[in-house]
Amino acid sequence: MTTDTQRPATAVTFVETDEQRQLREMLRDFLGARATSERVREVMQTDTALDDAAWKELGEYGLLGLTIAEEHGGAGSSFVELAIVIEEAGKRLLPAPLLSSAVLGTTALQVGASAEQQARWLPDVATGASRLALAHLDERGRMTADPGVTATRDGDGWVLEGAAGYVVDGHTADLLVTAATSEDGLQLFVVPAEAAGLARESLPTLDLTRPLASIRYDGVRVPEDDRLAGEAVTALHDAVAAGIVAIACEQVGGAQQVLHLTTGYARERIQFGRAIGSFQSVKHRLAEDLVKLEAARSAALHAARAVAAGDREEIAIAAPLAKALCSEVYEAIAADGIQLHGGIGFTWEHDAHLYFKRAKATKLLLGDPHLHRRLLGDVLGL
Known part of the structure; x- marks a missing residue:
């Protein structure tokens, strides 16, 4: 029985649908073949750090427009399906602008652009022919009410005058969704990368797979x-919120892959006549x-x-x-992956440091x- 002050318990299920499982399996096959360790290392040493071939194929499979409406060339799916793509890409450290274009930029247009503007820009975004980047931080990388433009x-x-810093994939984007302050308040503009007076400079990064x-x-x-007709503050807020969640999903994918690699190594590495995975401290x-991973995944x-x-x-x-979690x-x-791999985990040739840098x-x-x-504390009143 329940009283007026009690709520009945409700079951929350995280079971994937058949379509979502098929999507995940397809992605694992595709990324397993296209985003190998060798390929990721090859791409991250280039000037763009962008795997154009993989990006083109993602577009051909319809994976770049999952959340875009069918009328604009997308699949009309939900963010959950896109999160699966992000998670699986995170496992492979795929050097492609999924976060910047398929999440941040796309969400800003979906929320802030008029129907005519969406019809003009989103079809090319859905196919990957046009890449978006969100320029909303100041030169020091701070997200404030007064951006640097x-x-x-x-x-x-x-x-437009000023500068935006730490723009994810900003050096390869075709369109820059730019936050700027005006006498009327915050505005969002879609600026072509080739616009006169616009200059881009790649920044040194810890993670070479994400420029x-x-x-x-x-x-x-x-x-x-080219000024977004909708409410700019709402569009920017929703885009950043979606980006935050996408990063969390990517982190889950990366953590799962590291744990998989570390567990496999612990089974094979022999020390003192035994696999190190048989030692209690390693098992624990x-x-x-x-x-921790399962809590993060949930x-x-x-x-x-x-x-x-x-x-x-x-x-x-x-x-x-x-x-946060x-x-x-x-x-x-x-970090555990590096430690449990021992000396080899500290070498450039091993992938452990690539995941650690992405994590940091x-x-x-x-x-x-x-x-x-x-x-979170502010929202909960703590």
Whole structure:
């Protein structure tokens, strides 16, 4: 029995549908063949750090437009399906702008662009022919109410001045969704990468598989039609929230792969006449890592479902919780991976350091765990 002050228990299931399982299996086959360790290392040494061939194939499979409406060339699926793509890509450290284009940029357009603007831009985004990047941080990488770019009215258009820093995949994007302050408040503009007065500079990064760029706007002229017609603050908020959840899903994928590699090594590495995985201390650490991973997976999936449902109240709780938890779990499992691999785990030739660097970089991207715990506390009134 329940009273007026009690709520009946409800079961929450995280079982994937048949279609979602098929999507995951297809991705594992595709990425297993296309995003090998050798290929990732080859691509990350190039100027763009972008696997164009894999990106093109993702577009051909319809995976870049999963959340885009069918009328704009997308699949009309939910964010949960996109989260599966992000997670599997995270396992392989795929050097492709999924986060920047399929999540951050696409969400900003879906929320902030008019129907005419969406029809103009989203079809090419869905196929991968056009790549998006969200330029919303100042030069120091801070997300504040006053971004580093200003917009001034000039006739029937706008002029942008200033700089945006730490733009994910900003050096290879075709269109830059740029946040700028004006006398009317925050605005979002879609700026072609080849616009006169726009300069891009790649930044040195810890994670060589995810490039960042600084974008400078020196009198960049933007027509009124390229200013997003919707509420810019809401569009930017929703885009960043979706990006935070996507990073959490990616972190789960990376942590799972590291744990898989470490467990396999522990079974094979012989020390003192026994596999090191038979030692109690090693078994306990791997078991603890598995428990951490499952908690992180649940948090990330719950947040992804909140985004798919468009439940902003739940997203305000689930997104920072997932980002804080998944960041720390990925970093811990990646660090354990290096330690349990012994000397080989510290070498350039082994992949352990690539995952550790991705873990450290994503921990800071769009806010570290301390920031997200503070945001969560504010929402909960703690």
